Amino acid sequence: MIEARKLTVTHREQVLLHRVSLKLTPGKITGLVGESGSGKSLTALAMIGLLPPGMSVEGMIDMQGRNLVGLPESVLAGIRGKRISMIFQEPMTALNPLMSIGEQVAEALHLHEGLDHKTALARARERLDRVGLTAPRFPLSLYPHELSGGQRQRVAIALAISRRPDLLIADEPTTALDVTTQAQILDLLRGLVRDEGMALLFITHDLAVVASLADEVAVMQRGAIVEQGPTEPLFRAPQHSYTRDLLAAARSMPRLILSAPSPALLEVEAVSRSYGLGRSRQTGPTPRIKAVDRVSLTIHEGEAVGLVGESGCGKSTLTRLILGLDMPEGGTIRLAGQNIRAGRKIPAALRARMQVVFQDPFGSFDPRWTVERLVAEPFHLTGRPRDWRERVAEALYDVGITGDALRRHIHEFSGGQRQRIALARALIIRPSLIVLDEAVSALDLRVRTQVLELLARLRVRHKLSYLFISHDLSVVRQVTDRVLIMRQGQIVESGPTARVMDAPEHSYTRELLAATLQIPDKYVG
């Protein structure tokens, strides 16, 4: 039994965690939910004794009668890995790219358990088998770059559990993974907790994940736990208003707008694009991968179309082709009846009918420009009207950004505000089509709901068409009329969103739907 009691973390007068208490029982999974900046990761770091320098901790971490707070680093180092272990969101950076996976798992055993090299390797084999990387297909000699994201996360888990810790802390371990991979990793963690009898502290922003995995849930807001308890009662009858807000956001559905039949706006016909795979020194043709393979799709005026697929399915390449940032090798793309060719050859008037919003609210803006200048950038296509400042202010007002935003820089805004500004930038020249490339994926739940509602409103007001690209079926269900499912460069299924979701025809669609987690109906109070 490991218990945090009244854990308070301060950094220069500023209280970052306030009296956090958590009880972690062996064989049980505790979910720690909250939005970004709520202190979830800080709680984890405090428990494992890895807080950044300059932060001070008060309170108590009771590990079988021993208080870990205030222990010297040398003692804590012995406890980390052995008693408490941790896995992170990004599996690539958690592994050493220059060491084979077998050596990495064996190293910890060799160094700390004093096993000789051969025994350590044998134990590493057994641990890797346990996390699903079984012998013939996954030899110990593989390197991290030879594995997919999900497989790397499995190696990270094998590393974390190699010394059979009492507590495993998982900080958003599936957030960077595809839905089908996420389902597998969650299964694995569930099985490990059951078989090894360890306690698991699972940190996530995703309520659906917690609902399907955790025995107990703690909800964090602004550095404090506002509510905790067994999962089902907490979901069924949340006590705290913040929890209710979160759950409402998770369940909200913007009202669906059904578009009347209208002429085609974007027509993509049998478009293909392939890439060479690496630079091979050997003679002979370099292997090529078909990123987009004879894809056809049509978006009508005023229609919202979803494009769903997992990473590597070719949806990013398709987006680039549609936006005219890359040349297709075959096929045609027409916007409002006119051909799109990559590069500067696209007439400005045609290009102005199409704008884009990207996923990353941090990378989408030049950090050195003011908001006014950023939002006005697409005027490059149409020429800057005399009243451009009013137009910028109007566009910002449209997306709900008011006040003195114009002269400020982008770092002064939150993720949700940035996505709104990105929308304002897309809207400023009144395009017909907006490509939303994972535009809400990086946002917290409540903010995501607000942005989705905003998108629905804007669509009606400005008669917009959306191409909504996402890996998340539940988001697509909320905002699109039609959906396309993409896999390995091809569209495997398409149709009205409701039909595809309720009666999928292709086996891959069924697989995706099965892997998409939702808060179970029985949890709805």
Added chain:
Amino acid sequence: MRLSLFLGFLLAGLALFAAGLSLIWTPYDVTQLAVTQKLRPPSAAHWLGTDHLGRDMFSMIMVGARTSIAVALVAVGIGMGIGVPLGLAAAADRGGWLDEIIMRANDLIFAFPSLVIAILITAALGPSAVNAIIAIGIFNIPVFARVTRGSALPIWTLDYIRAARVAGKGMARISLQHVLPNIANVLIVQATIQFSLGILAEAGLSYVGLGAQPPTPSWGRMLAEAQTMASLAPHVAIVPGLAILLTVLGLNLLGDGLRDALDPRLRGAR
């Protein structure tokens, strides 16, 4: 402010101040010979002593600073003026033929030992400060081209560049509006370091007689002339040597300090 940045500012500022001051005032006229006063050790009249022709060393160092800084500054200007646009173009055309041509041409220049070629150039064109500038400047071009390309490439993968392309902007405009401002800090740091290397190179060329010609004082030539006197009057060798050492050290510290101060990644790591 960190110590290295402070020391760097101090030393580089001192050299700059001396050079600036020498334009309007020096304790003695450096073209005035006074053979009777030759090789005097430092004294109240001559703070750093006199050389073998009786010239005041302090005045010589001040004017020498002007020569060194002018040569290095213009050479860095040439390197940046040509290298940065080339690097930006190469990054914008990543993997294309323009990129290949620019970078292979850079490799070609890099393949030659710089000081030897600089000697060749000044030997062919005749020794003068202008030719030293050209020789040093040419070798600054590939340095800036590479640094520019290297720091511009990751910028090109960011979404705001894609957004600018969707806004119909061409490669040149994006390079100027988005890429250049975001790599400016890297270039400033590199410029400081190239500046110190330029001062060293100028001293080296002057030492072998291929830099600024007499009667213009130069630190490198002061060292060369002191060579035979070093045992008689050590100060004639030590003074210009120290001037070079401290200026170069100062500029390097300044470069390092600026790198730390301007790079947000290093700022957090402290």
